[in-house]
Amino acid sequence: MRIIAVGGAGTIGKAVVAALSDQHEVVVAGRRSEAVPVDIRSTDSVRAMYQQVGTFDALVSTAGDAHFGPFDTMTEAQLARGIESKLLGQIRLVLLGRPLISDGGSFTLVSGYLLNDPIPLGTSFAVANGGIEGFVRAAALNLDRGIRINAVSPGMAEDSREEFADFNPGRLPVPMDTITSAFVRSAEGWRTGEIIRAW
Numbered sequence: 148m149r150i151i152a153v154g155g156a157g158t159i160g161k162a163v164v165a166a167l168s169d170q171h172e173v174v175v176a177g178r179r180s181e182a183v184p185v186d187i188r189s190t191d192s193v194r195a196m197y198q199q200v201g202t203f204d205a206l207v208s209t210a211g212d213a214h215f216g217p218f219d220t221m222t223e224a225q226l227a228r229g230i231e232s233k234l235l236g237q238i239r240l241v242l243l244g245r246p247l248i249s250d251g252g253s254f255t256l257v258s259g260y261l262l263n264d265p266i267p268l269g270t271s272f273a274v275a276n277g278g279i280e281g282f283v284r285a286a287a288l289n290l291d292r293g294i295r296i297n298a299v300s301p302g303m304a305e306d307s308r309e310e311f312a313d314f315n316p317g318r319l320p321v322p323m324d325t326i327t328s329a330f331v332r333s334a335e336g337w338r339t340g341e342i343i344r345a346w
């Protein structure tokens with residue numbers, strides 16, 4: 148398959164690209180990508196990405212960010228960062244990509260454990276993750292031409308342990324291949340409307 152990996156240069160994205168590259172042609176897109184630059188917060192930018200890439204059979208997204216900080220001082224604008232980037236940005240990939248993806252193609256978005264096991268600084272992530280999972284379940288009922296959609300919900304990634312362990316007391320890091328195999332299962336498998344938990 149020809150697979151677009153949006154956010155494929157990030158911590159999880161790099162591992163996902165490595166896991167898919169043996170069997171598939173993977174096109175890496177991202178904010179800082181020289182080959183296929185895209186900012187998922189912008190409709191024009193996502194349209195330009197699809198125009199540049201051309202035909203594709205699957206898209207895996209490990210892109211998007213959100214505000215990480217104290218609830219007491221969190222502003223609406225800070226909360227909106229996760230909505231505009233991680234939530235709406237990934238939804239935009241589907242809305243603009245659905246007429247272009249091959250018959251039987253698949254979209255795989257990323258949510259995360261902070262929805263189900265929230266931590267005090269992670270409200271913006273919890274909100275974005277909840278939106279992604281709701282979107283995936285509903286979109287699966289509506290996509291035609293055999294197009295599938297799933298979300299992978301990673302736990303705290305092994306490669307992010309140093310960055311996040313202090314904020315997640317007692318949480319075991321998830322091996323990278325547990326996370327990457329969830330993306331592979333979504334892209335190569337048959338299921339749709341599923342939230343694949345990698346934790």
Ligand SMILES: NC(=O)c1ccc[n+]([C@@H]2O[C@H](COP(=O)([O-])OP(=O)(O)OC[C@H]3O[C@@H](n4cnc5c(N)ncnc54)[C@H](OP(=O)(O)O)[C@@H]3O)[C@@H](O)[C@H]2O)c1
Nearest residue numbers: 154156157158159177178179186187210211259303304307
């Ligand atoms: N790491 C974890 O333990 C963990 C656990 C659960 C869920 N998650 C979720 O998994 C996703 C990836 O996490 P990560 O740790 O791999 O993060 P990361 O290392 O920061 O990578 C994020 C990737 O997304 C891209 N990106 C961010 N904003 C973008 C935008 N507006 N347009 C296009 N690309 C954008 C970045 O591209 P540039 O580098 O070019 O800016 C980067 O390649 C995030 O949504 C995160 O919430 C992560």
